[in-house]
Amino acid sequence: MRTWLMIPLLLLTMAPVHAAEVLKGWLEWVHEVEMRVVESGVVEDVAVSAGEQVKEGDLLLRMDQREARAKLLETRARVARARVGTEKAQRELERSRELFDRGLIAIEELKDAELLQAAAVAEEEAAKAAEASAQVALERTELRAPFDGIVVARNVWNGAVIYKTLQQEPLIVVAPNRRMLARALVTANVLRRYRPGDEARVKVGGSIRAGSVYSLGVQAVRVELEGAVYYLDIIFDVKANEVLRPSETVQILSP
Known part of the structure; x- marks a missing residue:
């Protein structure tokens, strides 16, 4: 083989191989x-x-x-009574309009019937609001x-x-247990290498999962000899029927 053909091969062989960065961490819930x-x-x-x-x-x-159910029944009865009152007031208003059109009552009597009907409608709406409030109280x-x-x-x-x-x-x-966080403590220099959404891998119990950067610490957790350390969180999906618990140790692998 000619010497000039061997030079590129030799350069490729001697090229440095960058290993993935490995960070020791532990599991946390995404939130509680x-x-x-x-x-x-x-x-x-x-x-x-x-x-x-x-x-x-x-x-x-x-x-x-028991008390919440009793209050709900009471408000429902109030709604039923108010609905009857509204129907009665509506009939009286229609009757008054007919009499007014025939010239048998004055305009003041028609206005009174309109006010009574409006008051009945308002009472029914108030009763419905009380019923809705009682329903919420029961749900709570x-x-x-x-x-x-x-x-x-x-x-x-x-x-x-x-x-x-x-x-x-x-x-x-x-x-929630469908997703979890792999959390590691890192220095500011390490944290600067990551951006939210960057791909990352998490090694859990011998299995490697695909994940992404979830959050980067803003405030220091503590200050050590090498400087301040911050949280780096990687989020990943949990397999069906898999039980993972916070504080389990994991490894975070950068691409």
Whole structure:
């Protein structure tokens, strides 16, 4: 082989190979939702436990609903009475208009009938608003899962008396479990190499997952000898029926 043909081959062989940067990290939930009740009452049923998988809309907790249901029934009865009053006032108005057209009553009597009909309509609308408010109050006696996820913590049991102004800790904490964060502590120099949305890979239990940069730390977590360190978060999808937990160790691989 001629010498001039071997030179490019030799240069390719001697070219440096850049290995992927490896960062040690751990898992975190993307976010957690702390759930509390907005009205005081007694806990009737806690339907979930910590570690349980839930679907959006699943019942998590129910308060005693007797008072809320009674108020809802009362407002529905008020709506029914108001509707009867509106229908009666409408009939009286139509009758007054007919009599006025025939010249049998004065304009003042027609105006009075119009005012009574308007007042009846307003009373029915107020009754409907009270019914809607009572319906909301009833719905607030329950806590339901805001999304598919996992129950991270349960801090309440059946029979507990809850005061809405004295809930020092959430009753139930829920986190989405379809995606998770791989978090690492890095210096500012390392952080500058990344941009939100950049591709990255996460090695979890021997399996490598495709992910992307989710967020870059703005405030330092702490200051060490080599300088300030910040959070670098990589988001990735969790496999179906896979159970991953925060604090599990992982490796973050840059492309």
